[in-house]
Amino acid sequence: MNYFNALLSVPTTDPDDARRRRLLNIILLAVLLAAIVALIAIMIDNIFDPQVISSETEVLLGGIIIFTLGILGVYLLNRRTPGRWAALIFLILLTVIFMFTDSPKQLVAGRSLFLFTIPIVMGSMLLFPAASFYFATLGSLIVIVMSLSINVFPNVPAIIGFYLVALASWLSARSLEQTLAELRNINANLDQVVHERTQALAESLERERIEAGRNQAILNSIADGVIVFDRQWNATLANPAVRGMLEIPIELIIDKNFRELIEHPKLQSKSRNLLYAMMEQDTQPIGFRIEWGGKTLSVSAAQVYHRTENMGTVTVFRDFTREAEVEKLKSTFVAIVSHELRTPLNAILGYAEMFKEQINGPMNEKQINMANRIMSNTQRLLGMINDLLNQAQMEAGKLTIKMAPFKPSDLLENLHAVMDKSASDKGLVLTSEIYSNLPFVLSGDLERLNQILVNLVNNAIKFTDQGAIHVKLFSPDENKWGIEVSDTGVGIPEAELPYVFDTFRQVEGTATRVHGGFGLGLSIVKQLVTLMNGEIKVISNMQEGTTFIVTLPLAVPESFPKIGD
Amino acid sequence: MSIPALIIEDDEDLANIFAEALRGVGFTVEHVTDGKVAQERLKNGEPPYLILLDMHIPHISGGDLLTNIIKKEERLAKTIVIITTADARMGETYVEMADFVLIKPISFVQLRDLTNRLKPRESSS
Numbered sequence: 107m108n109y110f111n112a113l114l115s116v117p118t119t120d121p122d123d124a125r126r127r128r129l130l131n132i133i134l135l136a137v138l139l140a141a142i143v144a145l146i147a148i149m150i151d152n153i154f155d156p157q158v159i160s161s162e163t164e165v166l167l168g169g170i171i172i173f174t175l176g177i178l179g180v181y182l183l184n185r186r187t188p189g190r191w192a193a194l195i196f197l198i199l200l201t202v203i204f205m206f207t208d209s210p211k212q213l214v215a216g217r218s219l220f221l222f223t224i225p226i227v228m229g230s231m232l233l234f235p236a237a238s239f240y241f242a243t244l245g246s247l248i249v250i251v252m253s254l255s256i257n258v259f260p261n262v263p264a265i266i267g268f269y270l271v272a273l274a275s276w277l278s279a280r281s282l283e284q285t286l287a288e289l290r291n292i293n294a295n296l297d298q299v300v301h302e303r304t305q306a307l308a309e310s311l312e313r314e315r316i317e318a319g320r321n322q323a324i325l326n327s328i329a330d331g332v333i334v335f336d337r338q339w340n341a342t343l344a345n346p347a348v349r350g351m352l353e354i355p356i357e358l359i360i361d362k363n364f365r366e367l368i369e370h371p372k373l374q375s376k377s378r379n380l381l382y383a384m385m386e387q388d389t390q391p392i393g394f395r396i397e398w399g400g401k402t403l404s405v406s407a408a409q410v411y412h413r414t415e416n417m418g419t420v421t422v423f424r425d426f427t428r429e430a431e432v433e434k435l436k437s438t439f440v441a442i443v444s445h446e447l448r449t450p451l452n453a454i455l456g457y458a459e460m461f462k463e464q465i466n467g468p469m470n471e472k473q474i475n476m477a478n479r480i481m482s483n484t485q486r487l488l489g490m491i492n493d494l495l496n497q498a499q500m501e502a503g504k505l506t507i508k509m510a511p512f513k514p515s516d517l518l519e520n521l522h523a524v525m526d527k528s529a530s531d532k533g534l535v536l537t538s539e540i541y542s543n544l545p546f547v548l549s550g551d552l553e554r555l556n557q558i559l560v561n562l563v564n565n566a567i568k569f570t571d572q573g574a575i576h577v578k579l580f581s582p583d584e585n586k587w588g589i590e591v592s593d594t595g596v597g598i599p600e601a602e603l604p605y606v607f608d609t610f611r612q613v614e615g616t617a618t619r620v621h622g623g624f625g626l627g628l629s630i631v632k633q634l635v636t637l638m639n640g641e642i643k644v645i646s647n648m649q650e651g652t653t654f655i656v657t658l659p660l661a662v663p664e665s666f667p668k669i670g671d
Numbered sequence: 672m673s674i675p676a677l678i679i680e681d682d683e684d685l686a687n688i689f690a691e692a693l694r695g696v697g698f699t700v701e702h703v704t705d706g707k708v709a710q711e712r713l714k715n716g717e718p719p720y721l722i723l724l725d726m727h728i729p730h731i732s733g734g735d736l737l738t739n740i741i742k743k744e745e746r747l748a749k750t751i752v753i754i755t756t757a758d759a760r761m762g763e764t765y766v767e768m769a770d771f772v773l774i775k776p777i778s779f780v781q782l783r784d785l786t787n788r789l790k791p792r793e794s795s796s
């Protein structure tokens with residue numbers, strides 16, 4: 107087949123030229139084959155019937171040999187020369203040979219006239235579409251000349267037939283060429299598109315490679331330790347900072363399950379629980395701290411999603427040792443300072459009280475009023491110091507919850523003892539109630555609960571100019587109990603609601619000056635409630651009032667009945 | 672009849688205020704500012720009717736005085752002990768050993784009214 111292809115192939119880059127010359131080669135080979143077959147047939151005929159070779163046969167034999175040689179020549183020309191020369195010579199040769207295939211009389215009469223249609227059809231294919239008309243004309247001229255030479259009127263239907271065949275050939279060849287041209291155009295466009303796509307793909311791959319390299323470089327150079335875990339918590343990636351931070355070989359991290367790292371002896375047992383909790387939770391807490399071999403590390407974790415599929419978790423470790431030390435120092439400092447501040451304040455308060463009580467002789471109303479003012483301002487200052495101290499204790503982690511049996515009624519008793527005066531001084535009413543579904547005795551840290559309630563009521567008084575503060579102790583369901591403090595105050599703008607529990611924050615910048623305090627009260631409440639595994643929420647309507655609702659886990663001491671009163 | 676009270680408090684002003692409150696309801700007040708001195712006084716002197724003991728005093732802490740002296744000396748068994756502290760948690764620790772725990776800031780009126788109630792019955796007028 108390859109050999110056959112090699113026989114047919116022509117050295118050219120023009121697809122049209124190649125097509126035409128290849129077609130010519132096929133025809134030439136076919137004709138050559140036919141000529142050889144004819145030659146063999148004549149020779150076999152001669153062997154079986156060894157008569158004297160007739161002159162007719164001699165002419166035929168000579169014609170075939172000359173024709174064969176001519177075809178071979180055309181073939182060689184076609185193989186070497188680009189363009190249509192070979193085809194033109196072949197077709198003329200064919201026409202001339204057809205002229206001599208029959209006697210002029212017979213030819214003109216129509217026996218061999220159809221032969222002239224062959225170069226007409228081939229011409230449109232091998233040369234160009236309109237060439238069929240040239241060969242129709244050539245055929246017609248031959249017919250006319252030959253007719254006249256033997257004094258016969260030319261065969262008009264044959265001539266018309268030639269032109270009709272030429273027309274059909276021209277149309278079909280032309281449409282074939284057009285179709286081929288269109289196909290080539292489409293192919294060229296396709297090639298262009300494929301080329302562009304390939305280019306784009308190569309570029310994007312290159313970009314990705316650069317990006318990946320850059321990301322790797324970033325990961326390698328950041329100071330934070332990064333470990334990436336798959337969904338089964340096997341570490342798939344860890345940056346060099348992790349090794350420095352944990353001071354263990356990277357082989358103990360990579361491809362190992364997180365549990366192995368958690369069980370490492372350098373990790374403090376309390377931190378172990380935090381990390382296990384992180385593994386089990388669906389929503390990761392942001393930034394908790396662990397103790398690892400004398401270092402304090404801050405850990406944050408985030409789940410990685412590709413589209414909607416959970417791919418695992420990225421954990422970031424940050425060396426927090428220095429910050430933790432500073433924080434602890436700060437807390438200790440604040441604790442000492444607050445403590446030392448309280449003693450002189452106690453003295454101021456005591457002396458002012460002595461004035462008010464007129465210990466050293468009678469005082470006039472103005473003087474007593476002044477003593478009162480000294481006392482109330484000192485109380486305010488003490489309140490702030492207490493807040494600071496609490497905040498410092500909470501930050502230092504020193505504040506703990508101690509559970510003991512207490513009566514909810516004690517909570518309200520203390521509240522009224524401490525806050526009634528503040529409320530009435532501002533012309534407000536402080537009311538309270540205990541719902542009957544609340545057990546008579548509960549388990550909890552009474553001191554901290556008092557603090558929560560006093561802070562909430564203090565806050566309510568601060569932001570209420572007229573009306574009432576109402577406190578409600580209730581039980582929303584059998585597992586919870588709650589404290590609700592509602593006021594008829596100014597309310598909190600909706601935009602500020604998310605921040606009311608932030609440390610050192612008050613609604614509007616000027617509020618501090620008007621209402622006093624650091625804005626620590628609610629922050630402390632929130633932290634205490636969290637320490638007690640409870641929740642706090644706030645509902646507020648501008649100019650109508652605010653309600654804080656604390657819900658806490660309900661625990662009844664074993665030796666007390668569940669329902670009292 | 673005068674009722675002897677001992678104030679152990681290192682802050683002069685607070686001691687002054689406490690003394691004023693106690694005197695106001697009829698106590699005779701004795702004041703020491705140092706743990707060591709207080710220890711000597713408790714061991715050797717006349718047992719007071721009431722002790723106002725600050726937890727944060729120099730040399731020997733209020734807690735130690737309470738645990739090692741006041742609760743051990745038979746002579747002091749009847750003495751009423753009021754401890755004063757700024758640290759609520761510390762107050763809790765010693766609540767079993769003391770008769771009363773007052774958390775600073777301590778109000779003049781509060782202390783006066785409390786000690787007035789604690790006076791021996793026969794001496795109240």
